[in-house]
Amino acid sequence: MPINKLTEEPKQVLSVNKWKFMVWLFIITIIMLFASQTSAYLVRRAEGNWVEFDIPQIFWFSTLVLLVSSVSMHFSLQAAKKNNQALLKTAVAITFIFGMTFLVMQYLGWQNLQQQGVFLKGNPSGSFFYVFTGLHMAHLLIGLGILVATFIMAFRMKINSKNTLLVEVCATAWHFLDLLWVYLFVFLLYFR
Template sequence: MEEKFAFVENAEQPIAMHPKKFALWLFIVTVVMIFASMTSAYIVRQSEGNWLEFDLPEIFWYTTGVIILSSVTLHWSYLSAKKDELGNLKTGMIITTVLGLTFLVGQWYSWVALVDRDVFFVGNPAGSFLYVFTGLHALHLISGVIFLIIVLISSFKYEVHSKSMDRMEMLVTYWHFLGGLWIYLFMFLLLNH
């Protein structure tokens, strides 16, 4: 009889994940599938001809730098939270939030630059795709900035620290994903415009 219990006691524990983290990963997979299908549609439509050739606005380079820098400052915040360096956590969160908002403003100005180059949402599909890519990414980034603000407020309430990292870990995952997604889109557009 003891042998049966010994077998049960030595059973491996299943891999567990916080339900909200699991939902976040499902959402990320969904977004990846959406952008993969849109970039595939872009390539197919571009090969059909009647495609407007234009240079991407310079501001895309700046916004790319901003999003990369925001990932660095958020990761610094994350490491600070793990070490209970709450002052650095708050500083990093404030900087990251400002950088996230700066990226969104930069995206707006990129649309202004596109209009100045006579690239519009309606008309040629090249412009339509560009506006959809950047607009959909901006929409997801708005949700990321809201998430940043929620975690920023939580950090000022001392709810984010080494013993309470779930929210911070989810934010870091989502924000790094958004940064990676932008870099993918930017590189794709550079190579295929």
């Protein structure tokens, strides 16, 4: 028997961190959910009896707020990698505040829709709008929960340059939710 077969190094096993795997599974699930919903939207819209309505201006501003929250989330990850605890805490807090502001603005947008006579029950165009924005808001609440956990861990000094996993997971989920909203908003603008 050749000697090199006895002294072979064991093959490296590829593994993925369970939290990163879970966030990517979460993302894939949400993509599938919204792909099915946008497909249903297009099919139902093609059937007719579709009322067009103006999307309230506040949805444009809420989109901007969410995009800015992605910037602050990016700064929080960079701060964690550089052990800048003050910036980490501040950036996570700002991201949370912008996330909450987005939710409030979405609610105000719903109120504006109701003033236009667009309700959840009624024409499918309005129903789909509420379902899309409501589902996104529900997922954003999960993102806010992850932000709260990140904020608590940052204050307990559990996040540093050697332990950035929670901030990485949080940033991945948050950026995805922001991109998802941009997709939904553009979709709803284009296919009114």
